[in-house]
Amino acid sequence: MMNNSSRPWWDELSWDQSGQCRTSVSSTTFLIVAYSAVIAVGLIGNTCLVFIISRQKEMRNVTNIFIANLSCSDILMCIVCLPVTVIYTLMDRWILGEALCKVTPFVQCMSVTVSIFSMVLIALERHQLIIHPTGWKPVVGHSYLAVAVTWMVACFISLPFLSFNILTNAPFQNLSLPYNPFTDHVICMELWPSERNRLAYTTSLLLFQYCLPLSLILVCYLRIFLRLRRRKDMVERTRDPRQKKAKGSKRVNVMLASIVAVFALCWLPLNVFNTLFDWHHWAIPSCQHDIIFSACHLTAMASTCVNPVIYGFLNSNFQKELRAALYRCRCWGAPESYESFPLSTVSMEVTKMSSLSVIT
Structure with a gap:
């Protein structure tokens, strides 16, 4: 899911070539603004989501615990990984010390893994509640254990x-110059015992952090979609006047489709780039390496902003809770009165008509 040796292949460049690979001012400005926006939106959105969930006991x-766990992993990504990525990409050398060289990729891999596993847990929990509403139901204690x-x-x-992440100045030592001004420059890269071990690990990450979780999520949500559609048809055949349920079922289907689509689309470019880099790195132009990686990485990091929108800001009860919290801080208008329902939950009541309490 991540490319930790994501620096240009300096040891394959001559001095004349490296001079042609300098980043333009406009692209540098865009990267700074784009990453800053992702960090700000990701931090604010996920912090609000965790705050709203934690402040209400119901x-x-x-x-919601799984959703808060997902937001916490995104917050960790925004605080630790994104600022470091910006600095490293713009500097083309590592200036943050050996500790961060090792900790940053570790935190990023851990955060991505927690995010994806949280999505899988959400999908499994919804699948159990909707497909087997009278069967075993996880309780709050189970969710904390799963987290x-x-x-x-x-x-x-x-x-x-x-x-295996180390600091090295080897690429700068290969420059053929009368005087080498980069002798004290270092980069942060992976140094594995063998290329086979590195490829085995990165391929395993691709499978366990993207392909297999996505496949499981797709299966769960496809079964949920089919079950909700069947229930909707039953309601229509009985001419149930409660049209709100039919409208809510449609909203559920849209949300479920959005979860899978956003997850897959945000991480697809970076996974394709990393796979190509691992197996055929020479196919990526040396001078375009950084800009391609930055575009793919920025797209993947945008998922930290999208999750609060899907799970929170499209949820009317979340918006009302946020307004109420801001009102108590004297930062908003009068709070709205409404019946408090937990975010993104499915009623476990089963009637003869298999009616569904929708996600609101």
Whole structure:
């Protein structure tokens, strides 16, 4: 999911070539503005989502705990990884010390793993509630245990970055110059015992951080979609006057489709780039390496902004809770009165007509 040796291949460039690879002022400005916007929106949106969920006791249900866990991993990404990525991409050398060289890719891999596993847990929980409404139902205690296991597994998966990320100045030593001004410059890169080990690990990350979770999510949401559609047809056949349920079912379907589509689309470019880089790095033009990587990485990081929108800001109850919180700070208008429902939950009541309490 990430390219930690994402620097230009300096050891394959001559001095004349490297001089032609300088980043323009406009592209540098765009990167700074775009990454800054992603950091700001991601931090504000996810912090608001966690705050709203944590402040209301009735909102601490299984789904919301998973959503808050997803937001926490996105917050960690915005605080640690995004600023470092901007600095490293613009400087083309590492100036942040050995500790951050090891910790940053470790945190990024861990955060991405937690985010994806949280989406899988949300999909599995919704699948259980909708497909088997009378069967076993996870409780809050189970969700906290699942969150703890998710973080432990993510830490274990990310451990190789702590071992194999190093600082080195070897690329700058290969420059053929009468006087080399870059002898004290270093880069942060992966140094594995063998190329086979590196490819095995990166390929495993691609499978366990993208392909397999996405496949499982697709299966869960496809079954949910088909079940909701069947229930909607049953309601229409009985001419149920409660049209709000039919409208809510449509909203559920749109939200479920959006979750899968945004997750897949945001991370697809970076996964394609990393796969190409790992197996055929010579196919990527040396001078375009950084700009291509930055575009793919920025697209992937945009998922930290989209999640609060999908899970929170399209939720009317979340908006009302946020307005009420701002009103208490004397920053907003009068609070709206409404019946408080937990975010993104499905009613577990089952009637003879299999009616569904929609996500509102």
